[in-house]
Amino acid sequence: DTGVSQNPRHKITKRGQNVTFRCDPISEHNRLYWYRQTLGQGPEFLTYFQNEAQLEKSRLLSDRFSAERPKGSFSTLEIQRTEQGDSAMYLCASSFGGELFFGEGSRLTVL
Amino acid sequence: TQLLEQSPQFLSIQEGENLTVYCNSSSVFSSLQWYRQEPGEGPVLLVTVVTGGEVKKLKRLTFQFGDARKDSSLHITAAQTGDTGLYLCAGGRSGGGADGLTFGKGTHLIIQP
Numbered sequence: 001d002t003g004v005s006q007n008p009r010h011k012i013t014k015r016g017q018n019v020t021f022r023c024d025p026i027s028e029h030n031r032l033y034w035y036r037q038t039l040g041q042g043p044e045f046l047t048y049f050q051n052e053a054q055l056e057k058s059r060l061l062s063d064r065f066s067a068e069r070p071k072g073s074f075s076t077l078e079i080q081r082t083e084q085g086d087s088a089m090y091l092c093a094s095s096f097g098g099e100l101f102f103g104e105g106s107r108l109t110v111l
Numbered sequence: 112t113q114l115l116e117q118s119p120q121f122l123s124i125q126e127g128e129n130l131t132v133y134c135n136s137s138s139v140f141s142s143l144q145w146y147r148q149e150p151g152e153g154p155v156l157l158v159t160v161v162t163g164g165e166v167k168k169l170k171r172l173t174f175q176f177g178d179a180r181k182d183s184s185l186h187i188t189a190a191q192t193g194d195t196g197l198y199l200c201a202g203g204r205s206g207g208g209a210d211g212l213t214f215g216k217g218t219h220l221i222i223q224p
Contacts, residue, residue, distance in 0.1 A: 004153075006153075035214075040216070040219075041216050041217075042117075042199050042201075042214035042215050042216045042217050043154065043199070043201075043212075043214045044214070045212070045213070045214075091153050091154075093153075098159075099144065099156055099159055100144075100156070100201075100212060101156070102146075102153035102154050102155070103153050104151075104152050104153045105151075105152070105153045107151070
């Protein structure tokens with residue numbers, strides 16, 4: 001499978017716990033994006049990497065959110081001290097300067 | 112913040128009917144993309160339009176980019192139940208940009224048999 005891969009697909013956690021999502025982009029894509037999508041809404045941009053550099057992170061929702069792409073390949077999105085309002089689908093997308101290709105998303109439910 | 116407004120928000124029609132959904136903004140975009148998303152899945156790209164006035168056809172789907180590159184429409188002819196889904200438009204800046212794409216809230220389309 002050469003598409004964007006995300007895991008886990010589903011995560012249920014208790015409020016206050018930390019969660020981490022992983023994204024493996026299409027191998028030749030140098031750009032990687034994280035979006036959040038809540039029910040009934042379109043995807044909301046969170047952050048963006050070009051290779052290993054995080055070029056935009058001001059749209060991360062709070063300082064509890066952080067993302068890394070240490071070797072310019074896969075990326076992780078971590079949410080610390082989760083809150084019920086963090087429940088959403090977290091989408092990763094990659095591109096080579098043009099069209100974005102999305103993964104299937106990681107759905108987070110915070111109880 | 113560049114906003115994209117999509118209308119209608121919800122649309123339910125019978126199989127075989129035609130429909131048009133709209134994507135409007137007060138801002139100019141260098142490109143505009145349409146995606147289709149099914150429940151529990153990520154968005155899948157349908158088309159990208161980049162030139163004002165551009166029209167692209169994908170089988171029964173016709174996409175148009177406004178002359179001023181601020182709006183777009185998606186027309187579906189003879190809708191089928193398989194067309195059911197969330198249709199998202201997304202505007203892009205030149206060169207991709209650090210902001211990625213700005214998405215609308217989508218049109219939820221249901222095609223009834």
